[in-house]
Amino acid sequence: MQDTQENRRLWLLATPGLLFFLIFFLIPVSALFLISFDKSSTGIVDIRWMFDLGNYERFFSRAIYYEAALRxxxxxxLxxxxxxxxxxxxxxxIAKTTDPARNTFLMILVLSAMQLDMVIRLFGLMVLMGDKGLINQAAAWAGWTDGTPIPLMYNFFGVVVGLVQFTLPFMILSLVGVIQGIHPSLEEAARSLGASRWKAFWKVTVPMSMPGILSGMLLVFALAISSYVVPTLMGGWKVVVLPIHIxxxxxELAKWQFGATVAVIMFxxxxxxxLVYQRSASRLAGGRI
Structure with a gap:
């Protein structure tokens, strides 16, 4: 009886979050899925229940779209x-820093990168990496270039740098708590058995932190594959990815049906x-995930 009441309380606590998830995630995603099966028509957003595969055939029959998916x-x-x-x-x-002041300072450095809007941060990168940016000006002043700017932006490299700068704090925050939860005695036991500090790190610390590695890589992957602003600003519309097509x-074209198809494929x-990350990490962690 007591367990039943406890379960009811837990469900009541979770109900607001579940309703929010249902209304603002499951319903919109389901609507996009249904719209993707309608015939492509300009300016029409309603679900017409056509169940036509023409949009998916168009996606996989034209190289520009499936190449964007692979990209x-x-x-x-990467x-x-x-x-x-x-x-x-x-x-x-950060996890191994025991001094509270230093630990707080390091965490502030990581979190400070998340306080500015992403567009503002990217504009800062453009000032640094542009053809007339600080890096190219310094290289020209030092005589490392013959006046031709180093192509740091409006290419694949620029998009990678922008996405890494954007997602790095999420990776760090995913790892810090997991590494802090690894008891130091485990690594000390490995060293007492003859393992070097480096070997103990690879055989004990890294496998034990695999849940944080998995969650961090999944979060970064999701943010990177769905990013529209970074490829637009740092790639200059030259690095075409799925969000740009959406x-x-x-x-621009008001083709909601085909846009929904691209969104469903990306999802x-x-x-x-x-699923791939989960299986791979579970094997690497010895089934602990």
Missing amino acids: SVGLAM VSIIALFLGYPLAFL FQQIS LISIAAM
Whole structure:
């Protein structure tokens, strides 16, 4: 009886969140899914229950669209890996810093990058990496270039830098709590058995922090594959990814049906990536995930 009352209380506590998730996520996504099966018509948003596969055939029959899908996946995977390699050492340093003042200072540095709007942060990167930016001006002053600017923006490299700068704090925050939860005695036990500090780190700390690695990479992947602003500003419309196609189809051409099709495909790609990450991380962590 007591367990039943406790379960009811838990469900009551979760009800507002579940309703919000239902109304503002499941219903809109389901509507997009249904719209994607309607025939493409300019300016029509209503669900017409046609169940036509023409939009999906168009997507996979034209190279510009499925190449954008492959580019989006490759870009998100690359950004996830770079963010992990850059973020893990920083998260490890924050987690192992026992002095409260230093720990707070490091956390403020990480969180400060999230306080500014993303567009403002990207404009700052444009000042740094543009053809007339600080990096190119410094390179020209030092005589490293012959006057021709280094192409740091409006290409794939610029988009990667922008996405890593945007997603790195999320990776760090995903890792800090997990690393802090690893008891120091585990690494000390490994070292007492003859393992070096480096080997103990790879055999104990890294596998034990796999849940944080998984969640961080999933979060970074989702943010990177769905980003529209970063490829637009840092790529200059030259690095065409799925969100750009969605924007063009819906906002510029008013083709809601085909835009919804691209959105559904991107959503399915993200779900598939989650399953792959889950299986891979579970094997690497020895089934603890």
